[in-house]
Amino acid sequence: MSKHHISTSINGESREFLCETRQTLLDVLRDELGMIGSKEGCSSGDCGACSVEVDGRLVCSCLVLGVEVDGKEISTIEGMADGENLHPLQTKFLEHAALQCGVCTPGFLVAAKSLLDRNPNPTETEVRYWLAGNLCRCTGYDKIVRAVMDAADEMRSAS
Amino acid sequence: MDTKVKQSQGKLKWVGTRQVRPDGVDKVTGRARFGADYSLPGMLVGKVLRSPHAHARIISIDKSKAEALDGVKAVVSGEDFPDIAKEEAFIGEGPINFRYMAHNMMARDKALYDGHAVAAVAATSEEIAQKALALIDVQYEVLPHVIDVRDAMKPDAPILHDDLFTEGVTPEPTRASNIAKQVEFGRGDPDAGFAKADVIVERDYSTQPVHQAYIEPHATLASVDEEGKCQVWASSQGHFMVRAYCAKLLGLDLANIKVTPTEIGGGFGGKTLVYIEPVALLLSRRCSRPVKIVMDREEVFRSTGPAPGSHSTVKIGATKDGKIVAGYAEMRLQAGAYPGSQIGPAGMTAFAPYEIEDVKAVGIDVVVNRPKVAAYRAPGAPLAEFPVESAIDELADKLGMDPIEFRLKNAVKEGTQSCYGPVFQKIGFIETLEAVKNHDHYQTKLGPNQGRGVASGFWFNIGGESTATVNVNEDGSVVLIVGSPDIGGSRASLALMCAETLGIDYKQVRPLIGDTDAIGYTFLTGGSRVTFATGLAAIEAAKNCIDDLRKRAAILWDIDVSNVEWRDGVAHPVDAYSDEHEPMTLKQLAAQSAKTGGPITGHIALNAEGAGPGFGSHVCDVEVDPETGRVEILRYTAVQDAGRAIHPSYVEGQIQGGVAQGIGWALNEEYIYNAEGRLDNPGFLDYRVPVCSDLPMIDTVIVEVENPNHPYGVRGVGEVPIVPPLAAVANAIEAATGKRLADLPMSPPKVLAAIDE
Structure with missing residues (x-):
């Protein structure tokens, strides 16, 4: 073949x-x-x-x-990281403890970045629906949503 | 423990802080290596052939065509594995029977469920392995099957095991049945108790089996060399467990097996067993090449886990003034294809939060043609406490009492003898109820079609065997080696406790999970034990290290070691010598270690006792759509006694994750078997775990009633939070609709049917 x-x-x-x-x-x-x-x-x-x-x-x-x-x-x-600088989403996931086992984390980060590229100021509902295609069985999503909102905040104030 | 360590009580520097986890960067950059991420040169792909029948006699297995296929290196089936005698071992949270485990790993004379492994191949590519599976000719005699636990208990039910006679009943049965065992817990005389009751509620309940649904499917890599030395890389909750079970199931010496833990992508109890590891080892032994087996999601659903489903009858009686006087529960649990559901923990936990004089809980273990159940977060407790917490709500309602006040009136506290036997030491159940009562959530106004539910939960928590080593590097940094796989951030909590004890910076501690050759035996990550038991080991190893450090300072100062005190990471001479010597930091002592006896280490192996029981109380608000029956979770607050939260963020995370799983159990998750006994929903599209848009933020309150048996007061926290949500949601739906739903999941069709009744 x-x-x-x-x-x-x-x-x-x-x-x-x-x-x-x-x-x-x-x-x-x-x-x-x-x-x-x-x-x-x-x-x-x-x-x-x-x-x-x-x-x-x-x-x-x-x-x-x-x-x-x-x-x-x-x-x-x-x-996702820029050289030795983590992307703000990566940093916020760590600060908020938005991962436990971590196996879903790469997918969540890629999906969240894709959201923020399109919508730098998403509401909680928009974050939840955008990430509805990513399953996490450990966290109950609470800290993931908070980390994404916080990263969005920081990225807006930096730009 | 005469170690001279001065810790300013209450003024902890690291414990209780929210540090970035040591393995964090690896996990947000994609570097972390999970089970499927390991490879070796010359590696083959292993695949498992699974029964398409729910119940069938295996007449013959012809492997010749598969073996003849180019690229196929080994084909094995049940006959290639050693026959294992029935042998019960009590390991961790429940009994293990190695014969059943062996037969579940690879079917012998009968396939007992859709998805049961019947053969396996190793080939040079995935495609060839798949082709080879299709070439294995298995002749089956299809037998009648039984899926439902009530059907399985009927006298004319198809029998799964001809040699299964019910244990725990008198007279001893003379014919085989699907009822494996009956156990009873309790005290007093429930009949007499009910006679004293003014109000009695009684109802039948059912819960569905639910899968742990870790996002990482089971994966393993095995390599056996020509000398018979075995190496295994496994995603599991315990690499020592994998070593022990592989040795047992393959008849190998423990000494010949080394197991390296990979990062584990979720377990929740479902990775406390072996499924593919012995298969990969045997395949590798047959061809002396490494073999990797990775399950796909369908295999995970069809052949691993789940938690048992159940049918229960629960009856509780109380007096007019709100005192519970009697309780009775009979719980029939689906064990799956082999005996061993969690009837013990179910019977012990059902009434555990309450002080009841006359109480009895009966657990019945029933085999059916489904995958053999595995532990799932507080195994047995959610299905046992769901009916009781529902009944408590119903009773409170009938008595016109607030559900929290009613629970407070009957809650166990320090000194209460539990329904299952032991007397509780210091516990924080009442504190969790008070915290719910005083929380803003409990006062929030509700709108139309909305309701509020409260429920509590209990789990024992366990201790067990742990080993830890602390190695001081030449620069004063520290490596902490433990034997507990880290599923949810335990490296962070262990490093925090180690840093706190040594008095050094958290970032100076590098935690590592040693393989089975590198660290002493450590029981698996389960029973909410790691932060407690392995934490205790990390603390004790650090204390031993401090003893060594004090000795080194004593040598340098030429004084007796009793005159050296360790304070905040620094060796101090006691007052009488304080003018003669400058205090020495860990770093300074490490730099001079060659002069004082060589490398500085601390080590401990222990069996931790005194795990503090855990309690949680939850409040949940729902809105029920009267047209569709869909239930939306509006607000959720979970309060839990953590003893002490070493890393509060990860404690909150455990609570939030448990709540989400409990909500899935309550509302969505179930197995759908068709008339042929095949699983119709073995994927995440149709087996619906909660997604991000299904849930609100989950508010948490950590109550800290210290466990007196741990230096920092730790209690296990991982399991309790999955217990209350089932009833909290059901109680909230009842409040919103006036209908009590007693059959899970409370999916839209069921809720709608109840509303339209």
Whole structure:
């Protein structure tokens, strides 16, 4: 079975990879490129642990095929911090203890960043509905919502 | 404990503060490695073939076609595993029978539920492994099955185990049944008690099995070398548990197995067992290559967990002035395919928050054609306390009493003998009730179709075996090694206690979870034990380290060690010598350690006793949509006695997470089995755990009634908060609609049917 040659950009870096038709973007990230930050919780698009952005659009990478990202720009959790500076969302998740086991955290952070890129001043309800595609079984979401609202606040006052 | 450590009482520097967790950056950057994130060169993919039948005799398994497929390196089934005799071991919170565990891991003569493992392969790729599974030819004789616990108890029910005779009843049964065991707890004479009652409520209740639904599916990597040395990387609540169970189930020596804990993506009790670890080990042994098995979500739902479902009858009687005089509960629990549901804890917790003279709780363990149950956060308690807390609400209503006042009148306190036996030491149940009563939430006005419910909850909490080592580095920083997998931030709480005890900066303590070869035996992370028991170990190891540090200072000063005192991270000569020597910091002593006897360490192995029982009281406001039956949680406040919150944010997080799970249990979560006994909703789309938009903020109040058996007063906090929500929500729905719902989940169709009655 011949593999496809895909050229893409991941977190601003040009990347090429070979993949089989059946491989998902999540498979490619984790198994071919060693980027284990995106997690597989369900492989059916229900838990959001594998959230990434493709050309600025928030997607579950388990529902995207590797071959679909040819020529596209991908953002993952690995590209969220700027050098040694954590993104404000990452800092606020730590300050608010918005994670317990941490396996859903990369997905939540990617999804939350996608929200704040579009809506820098979301209401609590907007945060809750935007993040409704990300499951967390540990926190009851309270501290996650607070961390996102606080990060939004800080990012607004910084800009 | 004669260690000379002076701590200004009440003036703690680190305990009680909200520091960033030591593993935090790894977890927000995607660096943290969970079970599925480990790989080895030459690694194979392991896959498990699962029964499509709820109940079937396995006539034959032909692996030859699968074995012949290019890329397949090993195929195993039940016959390849050793036969294990029935042997009960009491481990942690319940009995374990190794024969059942072995058969649950891999079916032998019968498949007992949809999803039961029947064979496994190791292949060079996922695709080949999947093809190989399809080539394994299993011949089944499909047998009648039984899914519901009441059906399973009927005399003509299909029998799962021909050799299962009910334990705990007289006369001893002469024929096999699905009723594995009956236990009773209580005291006095309930009949006489009920005779004294002015008001009695009695009702049947049911709860559905619910899955722990950790976001990380089970994952393991196993590697066996040509010498038989085994290495396992496992996402579990206890790597020593994985080692012990793998050795037992495969007939291996403990000494030949090393288990390394990975980060664990949630457990809630569901990762206190082995499912795939022995399978991966056997596959690896067959081909001398590493084998990784990662379950998919469907496998997780079909073959692991859940908490048992239950059918209960609960009766409580009280006098006119609000004193509970009698209680009776009979609880029939679904064990799943093998005996061993939590009838013990269910029977013990049902009435535990209340002082009742004549009380009896009966637990009945019943097997059905479903996955074998596992522990789930306060195992047994939510399903036992839900009916009782509902009945308490009903009684308060009938007596015209405020539900908190009614509970206060009957609440257990220090010195009360519990319904299950022991006398309570210092506990904080009353304090939690008072806190709810005085909370603004309790006074908030409600609108139309809205209602308010109150409920309380109890959990024992446990201690157990823990080991800890404190190694002082040359620069005065410290490595704290423990054996407890960290599920929810325990590295932070352990480092805080270690820093507090040593008197050094929290950031100078680097906590580490050692593998089974690197640290002494430590019981698994469960029973809300880690901050208490492993915390105690971290403190004791730090104290031993302080003793060593004092000795080093004594050598340098040439005085007796009894003249050296440790204060806030610094060795001080006692008054008589204070003019002769300058105090020395830990850093200074560490730098000179080579001169004073070599590296400085502290170590302890202990079996912690005296875990303080935990109590919580919750208040919940709901709005019920009269047209759809949908229940919205408007407000939720949870109060809990934490003894002392070492890291308040993570204590709050435990409470909030438990509440969310309890709300899911109350409103949404259930298994849907079809007529063939197959699970119809093995995924997160149809098994509906609460999502962010389903919930409001969950307000928490931490009450601190210190546990006298811990230096900082810690009680376990993780399990209590899942107990009250089931009844708090049901009581709130009753207040909003006038209808008492006694069957969970209280999903829109059921609520609507009740309203339209």
